[in-house]
Amino acid sequence: MMRVRRGVAPVAAFVLALVSAFGAPAVPAQGNAVDEIAKYRAALQDGNPAELWEARGADLWKQKRGPKTASLEQCDLGLGPGVVKGAYARLPRYFADADRVMDLETRIVWCMVTLQGFSEADAKKGPFGGPDRKADMEAYVAYVTSESRGVKMNVALDHPKEREAYRLGEKMFYFRGGTHDFACATCHGEDGKRIRLQDLPNLTQTAGAQKAYTTWPAYRVSQGELRSFQWRLNDCFRQQRFPELVFASDASIALTMFLARNANGAAFDAPAIKR
Amino acid sequence: MNRRQSIRALAACAAAVAVVLGCATAPGDAEVSAKAAAVLQSSFKEQGQAKLDRLVQDDTQKTCSEYSGKVIPKDVAERIEKANLASIKWPADGKLLGDWKNGERIAQEGRGMQYSDDPKGPVGANCYACHRLSPQEVSYGTIGPPLYQFGKLRGYSDEMRKYAYGKIYNAEAYNACTNMPRFGHSGILSVQQISDVVALLMDPDSPVNK
Numbered sequence: 001m002m003r004v005r006r007g008v009a010p011v012a013a014f015v016l017a018l019v020s021a022f023g024a025p026a027v028p029a030q031g032n033a034v035d036e037i038a039k040y041r042a043a044l045q046d047g048n049p050a051e052l053w054e055a056r057g058a059d060l061w062k063q064k065r066g067p068k069t070a071s072l073e074q075c076d077l078g079l080g081p082g083v084v085k086g087a088y089a090r091l092p093r094y095f096a097d098a099d100r101v102m103d104l105e106t107r108i109v110w111c112m113v114t115l116q117g118f119s120e121a122d123a124k125k126g127p128f129g130g131p132d133r134k135a136d137m138e139a140y141v142a143y144v145t146s147e148s149r150g151v152k153m154n155v156a157l158d159h160p161k162e163r164e165a166y167r168l169g170e171k172m173f174y175f176r177g178g179t180h181d182f183a184c185a186t187c188h189g190e191d192g193k194r195i196r197l198q199d200l201p202n203l204t205q206t207a208g209a210q211k212a213y214t215t216w217p218a219y220r221v222s223q224g225e226l227r228s229f230q231w232r233l234n235d236c237f238r239q240q241r242f243p244e245l246v247f248a249s250d251a252s253i254a255l256t257m258f259l260a261r262n263a264n265g266a267a268f269d270a271p272a273i274k275r
Numbered sequence: 276m277n278r279r280q281s282i283r284a285l286a287a288c289a290a291a292v293a294v295v296l297g298c299a300t301a302p303g304d305a306e307v308s309a310k311a312a313a314v315l316q317s318s319f320k321e322q323g324q325a326k327l328d329r330l331v332q333d334d335t336q337k338t339c340s341e342y343s344g345k346v347i348p349k350d351v352a353e354r355i356e357k358a359n360l361a362s363i364k365w366p367a368d369g370k371l372l373g374d375w376k377n378g379e380r381i382a383q384e385g386r387g388m389q390y391s392d393d394p395k396g397p398v399g400a401n402c403y404a405c406h407r408l409s410p411q412e413v414s415y416g417t418i419g420p421p422l423y424q425f426g427k428l429r430g431y432s433d434e435m436r437k438y439a440y441g442k443i444y445n446a447e448a449y450n451a452c453t454n455m456p457r458f459g460h461s462g463i464l465s466v467q468q469i470s471d472v473v474a475l476l477m478d479p480d481s482p483v484n485k
Contacts, residue, residue, distance in 0.1 A: 164302075171311035174343035176336040178329040179388045179463060180456040181447075185343050187418065195404045195416040204344065237319075241388045242329055244322035251318030254311075 037197060041275070050142055050219040050271035053226035057143025060136055066116030075111035077104070077144065088148035089268050092257045094159035101165040103256045105230045106248040108140050127247045128234070129225050141217055141228040148268045153214065155261040162257065169258025172251055173203070178241040184255075186240075203259060210266035213259050218272040226271060229256060308341065323390035335359060339452035352451035360448035362460050363441050371436045371473050378475030379482070381468055382408055388463060400443075400458055400472060408475065409482040418454055425476040427484040439473045 061072045061084075077087035078095070092103040098110055105127065112123035129135035157163045176183040187195060188203040202208035216229045227235075233252055237245045245252055302310075315330050332340065335355050342351070365371075384399020386392045403412055407421035415421075429435050442449055444459030458464040464472070475481050 167302075167307050168311045168314060171308050171340075172315060174340050175311060175315060175332075176340045176343070177315075177332055178325075179461045181336055181339070181461070182456070183340065183343065186454045189344065190418075193416070193418050195418065196414045198416075200418075238389055238391055241325065243319040243325040243327055244390060246318050246320055249318035250314045254314065 034197065044221065044273045044275075048219055048271065048273040049224075050146075050217070050226050050273060053139050053142035053219070054146045054271065055143075056134075057139035057141070060139055061143055066112065066118045068115065068117035070115045070117070072108070072111050072115060072140070074115060075108070077107055084144055084147045086148055086151045088145045089151040089153050090155060092162075092165065092253055092260060093156060094162050099161075101159075101161050101253055101257060103229070103248075103253045103260075104141060104144060105137060105228060106253055108137065108144070109248055124247055127228070128231050131224075138217070138226045138228055138231075142226050142271050145217055145268070145270055149270070151268050153210070153260065153263045153266050153268055155257070155264055157261060165254045165257040166261055168251075169254035169256070172255050173258055180241045182240040182242075184236065184240075203262065206262060206265070209259055209262035213263035214266050214269045215272040215274070217270055218274045221273065221275055324388065324392070324394040325390035335447050335452075342452060347452055355451040356448055359445045359457070359460065360441075363444045363448060364459065364466065365440070366466050366470060371440045371470055372477060373467060373470030373472075373474045375471070375474035375478040375481040375483075377468075378471035378473070379409060381464070381472055382475055383412070398463060400464055400468075402472065402475075405454075410485070411482060422476060422483065424484055426479065426481070431477060431479060436473060436477050439476050440469060443469050443472055 064071050074081040076082075076095075076097075077084060078090055078093050079085075079087050088104055091107070092101050094101050095107065095110070102110065109120065109123040112118045113120050126133065126135055127137040129138050157166055173184045173188075176186070183189075185204065187193070187200050188208075191202045191205065191208070193200045193202075201212035203212060213229075216232050217227055219225070220227050230247055230252055233255055234245045234247070237243075312330075312332070316327065319327060319330060321327050335358070338351060338355060339347075347355075381400050382402035384397055385401040385404065387396065387398030387401075392398075402408055402422075403415045405416045405419035407415040407417075407423050408425075410423060425439070426435065438449075442455075443464070445457045446453045446455035447457055447460075456463060459466065459469055475483055478484070
């Protein structure tokens with residue numbers, strides 16, 4: 001664990017420097033602030049603590065666990081039992097054994113239940129890490145996604161249930177609700193927009209969807225956690241003032257299908273690192 | 276009907292049947308919307324102050340979801356604006372201009388109504404998330420138009436105050452399917468808080484108008 005601390009400390013120092021730059025009496029002109037953020041992002045690329053989650057996930061994947069004392073090595077992520085390489089770039093997809101469309105996290109839950117004998121409730125428990133606990137799910141996600149780095153996104157809409165998930169996900173993307181009338185599209189439907197100084201990807205256009213989708217999961221510096229795509233959706237809805245999106249729910253899978261498919265053709269480039 | 280006419284009628288009928296079948300195999304738009312709304316209901320759980328009723332759309336939300344990314348027909352836009360205009364409650368004392376300093380605090384405050392927020396408050400409007408206002412604040416978003424010098428450019432008239440108040444209270448009354456929340460209508464801000472934000476935009480002493 002010492003390695004983590006050493007790796008993260010300079011990053012944290014940089015964040016503090018950035019924060020104090022903002023708080024200084026002589027407020028920098030906005031152009032400078034944007035430049036500083038770009039520099040900060042570039043500095044982050046130097047070392048990515050996500051590697052620690054990837055390594056832990058790779059190790060956990062091989063461990064015999066659960067009531068059946070089995071590993072996840074024979075988990076079929078869509079390219080056949082035991083094939084992890086390139087699997088994430090084709091997810092979500094329809095799985096005949098489950099007769100439904102599944103994203104990565106849902107499929108891992110499926111394998112934990114069928115191979116390792118966990119109850120579904122146990123397999124879905126605590127999917128997001130916090131200050132006091134590391135989530136195994138985020139480690140699994142880091143490992144599996146890292147095995148698709150550089151692979152072109154290639155999500156199919158061959159099965160009717162895949163097409164249905166895509167269309168439902170598209171509708172959900174434009175669904176306005178809650179106290180603030182927000183939809184995903186409110187913030188992610190136009191080019192060149194931002195919230196405060198945070199740039200917002202336009203997820204309705206190929207370029208924006210590709211850039212955003214291929215850079216999740218990501219190590220979130222501000223949280224010191226590796227965050228999965230399920231987490232990304234969950235936290236967007238929190239800020240949208242919606243109730244809580246249930247982990248591995250049908251809506252989460254449909255939305256992921258819509259966004260993943262829109263990213264087709266781009267090389268997957270995660271786990272990434274973000275502010 | 277002669278033979279040629281009846282063949283033509285038959286062909287037209289076959290084409291009509293094909294269209295109907297096509298619709299049957301690929302579900303229609305309204306059907307997909309209804310299913311998406313149902314799947315959303317079953318995919319969320321209530322958390323803190325955010326209950327599942329937040330996923331039940333009113334007519335404005337439902338209609339605007341359907342027309343998202345499309346041109347809204349004029350009559351539909353008028354219907355939405357008329358209904359929302361009728362919902363605006365004006366200050367009982369007729370005072371539209373509150374305290375701009377408090378307005379600035381409300382404009383800066385990003386918390387409120389999220390399930391992670393304290394239900395007892397504070398609740399802000401988070402104006403800076405989307406708009407440029409006071410020039411001292413360089414961290415502003417661009418989803419909405421810049422509002423720097425709002426009153427100075429438009430004049431400090433009663434009409435403009437009234438417009439600013441109404442727009443914050445219920446933006447859908449002026450611009451159907453705008454991205455802007457309906458701060459008064461949806462119970463995010465009180466009448467007093469809205470007047471304070473109006474002052475931020477319309478008080479000549481506000482930094483917005485410097």
